[in-house]
Amino acid sequence: MPVPYGAGIFKTAGNMKNNEKTNNKTNNKKNDRNNDRNSNRKNDRNNRNSNRKNDRNEDGNSRCSIPSSVKGVFDVAVIGAGAAGMMAAIEAARKGVRVLLIERNPAPGKKLATTGNGRCNFTNLDMEDLAGGKYRGENPEFAEAGIRCFPPEKTIEWFREIGIEPKYRGTYVYPNSDQASSVVTALWDEVRNSGAEVIFDTLIRKIRKDEGGFKAFAGKEADLSVVTEDKSGDHPANTEQTGRYCDFLLDIEGSDTVIRAKKLIIATGSRAVPKTGSTGDGYVWAKALGHTLVPQVPALTGVKCTGNRYKNMAGVRTDAKLTVKIDGDVVAKEEGELQLTDFGISGIPVFQISRFVAYALKDGKKASVYINFLPGISDDNEEIFEFFKKRAERLRNKEMGSFFTGLLNDKLGNVLLELSGIERKQPVSAVSEKQLKALGSLSCRFKAECEEVNPFQNAQCSAGGINTSEVNAETMESKLVPGLYFAGEILDIDGICGGYNLQWAWSSGYMAGRAAGEKTI
């Protein structure tokens, strides 16, 4: 069993709820003794209501209870206990400084636990062609320094040290347990071993830049903003340090305690799958602190296409080559197992190209995906036509309804016949060259008109984010705001499927943690 997340750390909202439940029971017993059933029921109702009120604020967010042990100044505060945040917290704490990791969820690694279909493809040994190939963004070369500094081989060794043995599937790397949950547990154990302190159920709402520092507030999501001056005028923490001012102040909703830190690592992820806690809060803070943002769009997701032909092909999986054209220009090519769905196209090759489609549609451009359903035969229209002519010759005693049998999935073949206007009953011997050409063209240049990409809720990651030209590629420190660091998906770097996004989280988290963990005083 994984270690309970509440153990050995600050009191969390979860603990608080239990205390309140105990109080309710005590009250109930009192009422029983009075033998007043009516008043008992009333009390039960009141208690339930008051519990709900206490557990949730007006916006439905969990209340958090920050214990008085959060005293003094933390050297490093890390917001977000996802892949990047846990790596950053561990590496910073290993430098011997005081680290606080803050997470809005009641437990760490909610998204990480779902990765790789629950198996966690945590890196990939193939790191050829990084900039623009494996990693995309406005400055994709930004990812190169991070990956060089903490490459897959080093990542695998790092994880072995904390108990995760690698399993290789080609160049793809998984934990030998094939359980993403084991990666979460091992990381969490290491967070605790490292000495980093952790608080859960704590939503940071606001970051304020103080005169010589910042201030972050936990609370309502509706008020995600940054202001530039500190109105508190109260910095008791300053006196506890060696004369240097405190850089960050974090106020927590439901508590008067102010958390103080000299450096801040924002590892709050993107907007992809918001139910995991990644709602894009970090973007708002970064922007208010002067950073520019590359627009965020869903990436690694399916594409909805126009027309109703897809319903008849839903469920088909077939090898295919995809060519993406934006306003007529080829912008990307991919090959792999395509999945046809009732809304359009999906599967790994579609995931890989979805960011290009998303940006094009966002900019009001026309995006089409040309699909070759016969990549093993040829990409060339003429060659496919010749192949079909020979096939028609061989199958001359059959009807056209059988033309694709054994060549393509039946459902797909039927749609191609229908789209080319060929009757199923028509004898193959009577098929014209024009008809075969039309069929060939549909088979290797099937045009899927893109309508929209699936939303953030269904996207494995987000493209866009913090403009990397404003961040030091060696340290992940902001070039605009000293002491502020970013790690993980919040940065404008999106990897392709295959372990690249987690590798980015490890590499950027590693660098941010080590750089922020350097003692500056």
Ligand SMILES: Cc1cc2nc3c(=O)[nH]c(=O)nc-3n(C[C@H](O)[C@H](O)[C@H](O)COP(=O)(O)OP(=O)(O)OC[C@H]3O[C@@H](n4cnc5c(N)ncnc54)[C@H](O)[C@@H]3O)c2cc1C
């Ligand atoms: C279904 C799925 C499968 C995937 N599979 C793979 C895979 O096999 N391999 C791979 O490489 N990548 C995979 N990815 C992508 C990968 O999971 C992410 O890129 C990676 O987890 C991002 O890590 P992160 O730490 O930057 O962000 P996150 O994991 O999103 O962590 C951010 C954390 O910050 C917390 N947070 C946010 N706002 C606040 C706030 N205001 N206050 C306090 N806390 C806050 C969140 O609750 C969250 O825990 C997959 C993604 C999905 C959705």
